[in-house]
Amino acid sequence: DQQVKQNSPSLSVQEGRISILNCDYTNSMFDYFLWYKKYPAEGPTFLISISSIKDKNEDGRFTVFLNKSAKHLSLHIVPSQPGDSAVYFCAASGTGSARQLTFGSGTQLTVLP
Amino acid sequence: NAGVTQTPKFQVLKTGQSMTLQCAQDMNHNSMYWYRQDPGMGLRLIYYSASEGTTDKGEVPNGYNVSRLNKREFSLRLESAAPSQTSVYFCASSGGGSNEKLFFGSGTQLSVL
Numbered sequence: 001d002q003q004v005k006q007n008s009p010s011l012s013v014q015e016g017r018i019s020i021l022n023c024d025y026t027n028s029m030f031d032y033f034l035w036y037k038k039y040p041a042e043g044p045t046f047l048i049s050i051s052s053i054k055d056k057n058e059d060g061r062f063t064v065f066l067n068k069s070a071k072h073l074s075l076h077i078v079p080s081q082p083g084d085s086a087v088y089f090c091a092a093s094g095t096g097s098a099r100q101l102t103f104g105s106g107t108q109l110t111v112l113p
Numbered sequence: 114n115a116g117v118t119q120t121p122k123f124q125v126l127k128t129g130q131s132m133t134l135q136c137a138q139d140m141n142h143n144s145m146y147w148y149r150q151d152p153g154m155g156l157r158l159i160y161y162s163a164s165e166g167t168t169d170k171g172e173v174p175n176g177y178n179v180s181r182l183n184k185r186e187f188s189l190r191l192e193s194a195a196p197s198q199t200s201v202y203f204c205a206s207s208g209g210g211s212n213e214k215l216f217f218g219s220g221t222q223l224s225v226l
Contacts, residue, residue, distance in 0.1 A: 004155075006155075008154070034214060041118070044156070046215070093212070103148075104155050105154055
């Protein structure tokens with residue numbers, strides 16, 4: 001049973017428009033959430049994170065929103081650029097048995113020029 | 114900065130063969146991890162080492178063994194490879210505190226025939 005779910009395997013967006021990637025989780029013990037970006041033949045790299053005490057965190061073109069009641073988070077990329085084309089993984093961790101990072105299955109984002 | 118270095122990058126094995134995947138980090142991190150990435154499954158934790166001298170099972174440890182050789186190095190061994198172990202393997206490291214982000218190596222593509 002996947003505790004972190006990314007229900008959209010792929011997403012295509014025009015350059016300059018907003019990309020919205022979604023993630024849902026089921027474990028109430030998760031209190032820290034991250035997004036990783038992965039290019040082909042490379043390892044994932046950290047992009048942005050958010051603690052459960054916040055509902056929004058922004059870093060340049062990237063903003064992560066957290067809705068704890070819905071157990072849902074989203075990553076917004078504005079404006080999208082062709083170099084943003086990659087696989088994006090949502091991940092979550094918490095305390096106790098949930099202290100290790102649990103990853104979603106990833107969303108392939110393609111930004112069309 | 115090398116960061117996290119994994120060897121080899123590619124490997125083909127026959128069923129029943131053994132091999133060891135090597136990982137080294139130069140960031141003086143306490144914690145190290147082995148993940149596997151499979152299509153539609155995201156990244157799943159195989160084993161981790163919270164600190165030098167300790168190792169623990171992750172979500173999918175069956176068929177694998179690990180050794181934390183020293184603070185820098187963490188190896189993953191397949192004693193008798195099976196086709197189900199065909200995957201991309203990633204090593205990662207972190208400082209080890211709570212909410213520490215992971216730094217990943219570039220991966221090992223393993224095929225078991």
